[in-house]
Amino acid sequence: MSEMIIRGLHASISGREILKGGNLTVKQGEVHALMGPNGTGKSTLAYTLMGHPSYQVTNGEVMFKGRNILELKPDERSRLGIFLAFQYPVAISGVSVANFLRTAINSRRKAIESADKGVSVPEFRKMLKERMDLLKMDYSFASRYLNEGFSGGEKKRAEILQMAVLKPEIAILDETDSGLDIDALRIVSDGVNTLRGPEMGVLVITHYQRILNYIKPEHVHIMLDGRIVESGDAELAMNLEEHGYEWVREKYESVPA
Numbered sequence: 395m396s397e398m399i400i401r402g403l404h405a406s407i408s409g410r411e412i413l414k415g416g417n418l419t420v421k422q423g424e425v426h427a428l429m430g431p432n433g434t435g436k437s438t439l440a441y442t443l444m445g446h447p448s449y450q451v452t453n454g455e456v457m458f459k460g461r462n463i464l465e466l467k468p469d470e471r472s473r474l475g476i477f478l479a480f481q482y483p484v485a486i487s488g489v490s491v492a493n494f495l496r497t498a499i500n501s502r503r504k505a506i507e508s509a510d511k512g513v514s515v516p517e518f519r520k521m522l523k524e525r526m527d528l529l530k531m532d533y534s535f536a537s538r539y540l541n542e543g544f545s546g547g548e549k550k551r552a553e554i555l556q557m558a559v560l561k562p563e564i565a566i567l568d569e570t571d572s573g574l575d576i577d578a579l580r581i582v583s584d585g586v587n588t589l590r591g592p593e594m595g596v597l598v599i600t601h602y603q604r605i606l607n608y609i610k611p612e613h614v615h616i617m618l619d620g621r622i623v624e625s626g627d628a629e630l631a632m633n634l635e636e637h638g639y640e641w642v643r644e645k646y647e648s649v650p651a
């Protein structure tokens with residue numbers, strides 16, 4: 395059973411400290427929600443976990459499979475079994491969704507099984523079809539160029555399909571801020587609910603309490619000013635839904651750094 399253990403993580407961007415500590419462990423098979431007001435550092439945490447070069451880690455560690463992943467390159471983290479769904483995925487003209495996914499799978503397989511041969515085309519087709527059926531996706535979607543001209547909802551679909559095919563052990567979904575309409579929210583929620591199970595741990599990052607109407611997390615964490623200040627179960631989310639973030643601010647904002 396793999397788990398990702400975040401300990402005392404501090405990170406800066408452009409010399410400004412954004413993440414200021416806090417602990418969080420996500421185990422395979424668990425669904426966690428990380429919530430918090432805008433600008434508290436939720437996306438910074440997601441990017442730091444995946445190794446975005448703009449963020450400098452100044453303290454702390456993130457252990458996964460016995461390694462501090464902060465020392466690894468983003469592609470190494472990915473091959474180790476960590477996946478980050480982007481909020482604003484990049485379009486790649488000329489590369490179909492299917493080709494992109496096959497390349498991604500081959501890259502992971504070669505690393506994990508040290509196989510010199512990738513997945514065969516028939517084997518890949520079968521697997522892709524099976525995953526698309528599971529997610530109730532139209533198969534024609536796979537032949538479109540990745541994210542080119544995709545609607546917000548379709549971009550989400552592509553991210554979820556990627557997750558379904560790569561089968562990460564830990565998936566991080568940053569669903570924050572504006573631009574996430576109810577349609578996209580549903581696609582992400584349905585995808586997570588379909589794919590959740592003992593093999594995958596999920597960290598859903600969101601500003602919206604309403605996502606919790608669709609995804610029922612076992613664990614809920616609140617981030618305020620770069621720190622994870624509260625951790626609890628679904629009851630904590632209900633509390634947020636009812637009372638908003640005010641009580642969290644009142645409880646923690648006066649505490650000196």
Ligand code: ADP
Binds near residue numbers: 434436439
């Ligand atoms: P959240 O996802 O919780 O809304 P972010 O992680 O996006 O928060 O941002 C956290 C803080 O980092 C914000 O105060 C934001 O203004 C600041 N920030 C983000 N990017 C930069 C940057 N490139 N330079 C300086 N500050 C930044």
Ligand code: MG
Binds near residue numbers: 436438571
């Ligand atoms: Mg954000």
